Amino acid sequence: xxxxxxxATVIIGILASGIRLAxxxxxxxxxxxxxxxxxxxxxxxxxxxxMGAFSGFYLVFLTGNLWxxxxxxxxxxxxxxxATAFINVTLQADQGISGIGIFLFGLGMSDLLFQKLINNxxxxxxxxxxxxxxxxxxxxxxxxxxxxxxxxxxxxLMVPIAYFILNKTTLGLKIQAVGENPxxxxxxxxxxxxxxxxxxxxxxxxxxxxxxxxxxxxLNVFQQNLTNGLGFIAxxxxxxxxxxxxxxxxxxxxxxxxxALQVWVQVIGIPIPSDIAVxxxxxMTILVLIISAGRVRAPKALTKAYERSG
Amino acid sequence: MRNRLNQILDVILPPLIAIxxxxxxxxxxxxxxxxxxxxxxxxxxxxAFGSTNALADTVVKATPLLLVGLGICIAFRANVIxxxxxxxxxxxxxxxxxxxxxxPTAPGWMMIPAALIVGFIAGGVxxxxxxxxxxxxxxxxxxxxxxxxxxxxxxxxxxxxxPMIDTLQKGAARIPQTPRLxxxxxLPRLAPTRLHLGALIAxxxxxxxxxxxxxxxxxxxxxxxxxxTYASRYAGISxxxxxxxxxxxxxxxxxxxxxxxxxxxxxxxITDGTAAGFTGSAGFNGIVAALFGQLHPIGTIPxxxxxxxxxxxxxxxxxxTQVPAxxxxxxxxxxxxxxxxxxxxxxxxxxxxxxxxxxxxxxxS
Numbered sequence: 001x002x003x004x005x006x007x008a009t010v011i012i013g014i015l016a017s018g019i020r021l022a023x024x025x026x027x028x029x030x031x032x033x034x035x036x037x038x039x040x041x042x043x044x045x046x047x048x049x050x051m052g053a054f055s056g057f058y059l060v061f062l063t064g065n066l067w068x069x070x071x072x073x074x075x076x077x078x079x080x081x082x083a084t085a086f087i088n089v090t091l092q093a094d095q096g097i098s099g100i101g102i103f104l105f106g107l108g109m110s111d112l113l114f115q116k117l118i119n120n121x122x123x124x125x126x127x128x129x130x131x132x133x134x135x136x137x138x139x140x141x142x143x144x145x146x147x148x149x150x151x152x153x154x155x156x157l158m159v160p161i162a163y164f165i166l167n168k169t170t171l172g173l174k175i176q177a178v179g180e181n182p183x184x185x186x187x188x189x190x191x192x193x194x195x196x197x198x199x200x201x202x203x204x205x206x207x208x209x210x211x212x213x214x215x216x217x218x219l220n221v222f223q224q225n226l227t228n229g230l231g232f233i234a235x236x237x238x239x240x241x242x243x244x245x246x247x248x249x250x251x252x253x254x255x256x257x258x259x260a261l262q263v264w265v266q267v268i269g270i271p272i273p274s275d276i277a278v279x280x281x282x283x284m285t286i287l288v289l290i291i292s293a294g295r296v297r298a299p300k301a302l303t304k305a306y307e308r309s310g
Numbered sequence: 311m312r313n314r315l316n317q318i319l320d321v322i323l324p325p326l327i328a329i330x331x332x333x334x335x336x337x338x339x340x341x342x343x344x345x346x347x348x349x350x351x352x353x354x355x356x357x358a359f360g361s362t363n364a365l366a367d368t369v370v371k372a373t374p375l376l377l378v379g380l381g382i383c384i385a386f387r388a389n390v391i392x393x394x395x396x397x398x399x400x401x402x403x404x405x406x407x408x409x410x411x412x413x414p415t416a417p418g419w420m421m422i423p424a425a426l427i428v429g430f431i432a433g434g435v436x437x438x439x440x441x442x443x444x445x446x447x448x449x450x451x452x453x454x455x456x457x458x459x460x461x462x463x464x465x466x467x468x469x470x471x472x473p474m475i476d477t478l479q480k481g482a483a484r485i486p487q488t489p490r491l492x493x494x495x496x497l498p499r500l501a502p503t504r505l506h507l508g509a510l511i512a513x514x515x516x517x518x519x520x521x522x523x524x525x526x527x528x529x530x531x532x533x534x535x536x537x538x539t540y541a542s543r544y545a546g547i548s549x550x551x552x553x554x555x556x557x558x559x560x561x562x563x564x565x566x567x568x569x570x571x572x573x574x575x576x577x578x579x580i581t582d583g584t585a586a587g588f589t590g591s592a593g594f595n596g597i598v599a600a601l602f603g604q605l606h607p608i609g610t611i612p613x614x615x616x617x618x619x620x621x622x623x624x625x626x627x628x629x630x631t632q633v634p635a636x637x638x639x640x641x642x643x644x645x646x647x648x649x650x651x652x653x654x655x656x657x658x659x660x661x662x663x664x665x666x667x668x669x670x671x672x673x674x675s
Binding site for chain 2: 043102115235239276279283286
């Protein structure tokens with residue numbers, strides 16, 4: 001029994017599904033990184049993910065067209081992101097609390113629409129695996145990394161893109177300036193609201209995509225509360241990663257690999273209380289937050305609404 | 311006189327506008343889903359208040375919201391955000407249930423208070439951990455309470471599948487649930503309905519929390535820390551200790567809510583693997599109720615009653631209009647958004663009044 005757990009095929013299987021399961025965390029957490037870098041904490045990610053997951057699923061269920069589903073998730077996520085920006089930037093609402101409202105709205109709304117429009121356990125055929133030429137034929141590595149579906153590749157592509165935008169472009173500098181010192185950015189002619197509207201809407205789009213990655217690429221189903229708090233974890237991963245995309249990637253992998261391992265342990269039937277395994281990443285996140293608290297500094301203006309004085 | 315009126319308007323208007331806005335949007339949604347909104351809302355009212363049993367169910371549903379909400383009042387007044395109500399409820403329920411299972415022959419008059427106190431303490435410890443981490447290491451309490459929720463769910467699943475499982479179940483596949491508690495441990499019923507003593511306890515506690523926050527030094531310090539950290543520190547108040555205390559008490563009330571849910575309503579624990587499966591999202595909806603009650607313990611009483619009514623009435627609404635009860639969860643979310651968004655309006659009014667007063671003074675001098 002135990003030796004089964006360590007056979008090569010099993011380990012490759014765990015790693016491949018670990019790589020795959022990081023997808024929703026990556027989209028959502030990278031999106032949230034943009035918002036937080038500009039000083040806005042969006043705690044409603046989980047609700048936006050649920051809406052993205054449902055709208056993507058529904059369109060695919062109706063039309064069978066996966067790209068249309070993805071587009072629906074992008075639009076719905078973007079609209080909810082825009083609404084979040086309006087609430088937090090224009091109306092200057094308390095970000096920690098307004099996020100709970102957005103979460104509850106998404107939770108209820110996606111459930112309502114699901115019950116009204118589908119109300120059945122339905123599955124769709126999601127994005128198929130795409131074998132990358134040559135690379136996918138490599139032993140072990142090929143199977144783990146290069147036989148995934150396109151939304152998985154997209155999620156990993158987000159990391160260098162986000163890194164590049166945040167650190168190597170004028171836009172990235174503006175985002176950071178607005179998150180660190182909005183007064184100074186404003187006095188240099190950077191529109192604090194415009195930057196924040198952009199980052200929060202982008203975060204919404206990516207949350208929608210994160211949800212769709214669950215419903216039309218990984219699990220290919222929709223049900224009430226499909227995300228089960230995954231969006232909240234994504235918010236925590238941004239802190240975990242110290243607001244840096246590369247470290248957000250490591251955090252996402254930690255969660256997804258443990259989850260993959262736990263599923264395999266259950267499948268194989270080893271009597272380890274899987275609940276303890278599932279608990280570990282959360283405990284580790286708390287530990288990382290404790291360790292990094294003194295060292296990594298949050299964007300100075302995080303959660304602080306900006307109002308021009310005078 | 312005008313000032314007094316303005317103050318009252320400031321307190322009453324935002325929640326009223328919030329709920330009116332949410333219900334109007336709800337009406338539009340009902341119409342879009344092909345239902346008659348007036349018929350829908352009438353069904354909701356009837357479902358919540360239409361009979362003695364309905365009214366009792368509303369109060370029963372409001373009880374955990376009020377208890378969680380009281381904790382939220384304390385935490386938010388200290389300017390710490392506790393979104394760990396779900397996990398704290400679970401911890402309170404698990405500990406109280408474990409106590410009842412361990413001492414099944416104890417007399418009821420001893421077990422009931424003991425179980426509620428144990429639930430209170432367990433929730434307090436769970437919230438207090440987040441408070442300690444914030445005070446000692448400056449770790450964001452929003453994140454730790456989220457993580458502690460997830461950990462609590464796994465703890466519940468593990469205990470209900472393992473040590474706390476009902477061993478007398480027949481069949482090979484055993485359901486992760488505890489045995490039923492002895493009947494003498496049930497919270498006494500207040501009428502021949504489902505209404506139980508927990509509701510009364512919650513209301514009494516609301517007055518105690520009010521007294522605590524506004525009439526004791528400790529409560530004053532907690533509020534002072536929330537209003538102005540720097541000034542509090544300058545005045546010699548230990549900001550760290552008060553943050554720990556606020557989250558500890560906040561968690562304790564949620565823990566009590568969990569214990570009351572088991573001893574007053576369910577009488578055993580079962581898990582479907584999620585937090586909401588046990589809490590019914592009361593850990594989140596308690597936040598809605600507290601915000602709606604203007605973070606005031608007494609205001610949270612009618613607010614909880616109101617949201618309890620919405621939750622109970624939603625089922626009737628679903629039966630009559632075929633619109634899923636999940637509509638109310640979505641509307642609750644909108645209420646939160648509207649209440650926090652209307653703060654800006656209140657701030658602007660306050661500023662305008664301040665300017666007017668200065669102008670009046672300048673004109674008269």
